[in-house]
Amino acid sequence: MFTNKKINFLLVIVIILLSSFIVLKRADKKPTLFFVGDSTVKNGKGDGSGNMWGWGDLMAPLFDTTKIKLENDALGGTSSRTFFTKGLWDKVVAKIQKGDYVIMQFGHNDSSPLDDTARARGTIKGVGDSAREIYNPITKQQEVVHTYGWYLAKFVTDAKAKGAIVFICSPIPRNDWKDGKVVRYNGTGYGLWAKQTAASTGAFFIDLNSITADTYDAMGEEAVKPLFPNEHTHTSREGAAINAASIVKGIKELPKCELVKYLK
Numbered sequence: 001m002f003t004n005k006k007i008n009f010l011l012v013i014v015i016i017l018l019s020s021f022i023v024l025k026r027a028d029k030k031p032t033l034f035f036v037g038d039s040t041v042k043n044g045k046g047d048g049s050g051n052m053w054g055w056g057d058l059m060a061p062l063f064d065t066t067k068i069k070l071e072n073d074a075l076g077g078t079s080s081r082t083f084f085t086k087g088l089w090d091k092v093v094a095k096i097q098k099g100d101y102v103i104m105q106f107g108h109n110d111s112s113p114l115d116d117t118a119r120a121r122g123t124i125k126g127v128g129d130s131a132r133e134i135y136n137p138i139t140k141q142q143e144v145v146h147t148y149g150w151y152l153a154k155f156v157t158d159a160k161a162k163g164a165i166v167f168i169c170s171p172i173p174r175n176d177w178k179d180g181k182v183v184r185y186n187g188t189g190y191g192l193w194a195k196q197t198a199a200s201t202g203a204f205f206i207d208l209n210s211i212t213a214d215t216y217d218a219m220g221e222e223a224v225k226p227l228f229p230n231e232h233t234h235t236s237r238e239g240a241a242i243n244a245a246s247i248v249k250g251i252k253e254l255p256k257c258e259l260v261k262y263l264k
Helices: 004-028 080-085 088-095 148-161 189-201 208-219 221-227 237-253 258-262
Strands: 032-037 069-072 101-105 131-136 141-146 165-169 204-206
Touching: 032 088, 080 088, 080 141, 080 148, 088 148, 101 148, 148 165, 148 189, 165 189, 165 237, 165 258, 189 204, 204 237, 208 221, 208 237, 221 237, 237 258
Parallel strands: 032 069, 032 101, 101 165, 165 204
Antiparallel strands: 131 141
């Protein structure tokens, strides 16, 4: 027969053991680093089909994956707008937990038409609250289209509300040259708007465009050409590895960035 005193003692022991288990389980949980973006982040299934790779699939060797989990949720063909309207962003948000990280890079497809019959994926150029109502011939519904910066800001706000630390990247440079230098988009267009949105939302900014362009300039135009085997936007595995290294360089240059502790 158990006395009340013994029962209470056993209950205390059980509570202590359960509490210890919960604490250990929380300590063992690794944060997740989510990548979102277009085909320059994840091309196709991420297996290099057609010798085209996104930089998100070359990030794992650069991180200590015993301490952090990496998940590439980017999808080729998407703009910031269609990543949102197709429900892809909602699926990412549902998985985000406090202490996770999100790195995003959009822009290559945002310059597309707003309401063409092919993809209807464009966004209004710039940042801010400008909007335009259109008939979307793909969904066959009316849709309010916002600025590129509006969609990025929406992603940042949602992720931070879940307790994540967020990074916005300027788009990778294309294989476009002028006077022996890579054409950059850091002071105008999507590179500038990405930077402005990061500043206005409190997200970290990685100037991926400039960092990789510096590398290309040092390599020279002829040496860079093989990194783009099919056209001027999508890279080979070697090109994606350069962009992945640029992300790491950008992280290391950020002040008070906790993600640096997970780098190899």
